[in-house]
Amino acid sequence: MAAADERPAEVDKRDIPLSGGRTLRVTEYGNGxxxxxxxxxxxxxxTSLEHIDGQAVLKISPGxxxxxxxxxxxxxxxxxxxxxx
Numbered sequence: 001m002a003a004a005d006e007r008p009a010e011v012d013k014r015d016i017p018l019s020g021g022r023t024l025r026v027t028e029y030g031n032g033x034x035x036x037x038x039x040x041x042x043x044x045x046x047t048s049l050e051h052i053d054g055q056a057v058l059k060i061s062p063g064x065x066x067x068x069x070x071x072x073x074x075x076x077x078x079x080x081x082x083x084x085x
Contacts, residue, residue: 007029008029008030008031008033009029009030010027010028010029010030011028011029011030012027012028013025013026013027013028014026018038018041020041021040022038022039022040022041023038023039023040024036024037024038024039025037025038025039036058038060041062042062042063043062043063044060044061044062044063045060045061045063046058046059046060047059047060047061
C-alpha cells in the first residue's frame with residue numbers, strides 16, 4: 001500500500017475527445033480515486049458538485065475571468081429567459 005505522501009498506482013487512463021480540440025482525460029487509481037483533466041482548453045473552474053441518486057456529479061466551466069463562473073451558471077440556468085444583470 002502506498003504511503004500517505006505517495007501517489008497511488010494508475011490502473012487505467014482514458015482520453016475522450018471533445019469539441020474545439022479539447023480532450024477530457026480520466027485517470028483511475030488503485031485506491032479507487034479518479035482524476036479528471038481537460039487538456040487544450042481554457043482554465044476550468046468547478047461550478048457545482050452534487051450527490052444525485054448515488055452518483056457524484058461534477059460540473060466544470062471555462063473560467064475565463066475566474067469569478068465569472070457564477071455568471072456562466074446563471075446563463076445556463078436561465079436559458080430562454082431574460083438574463084439577470
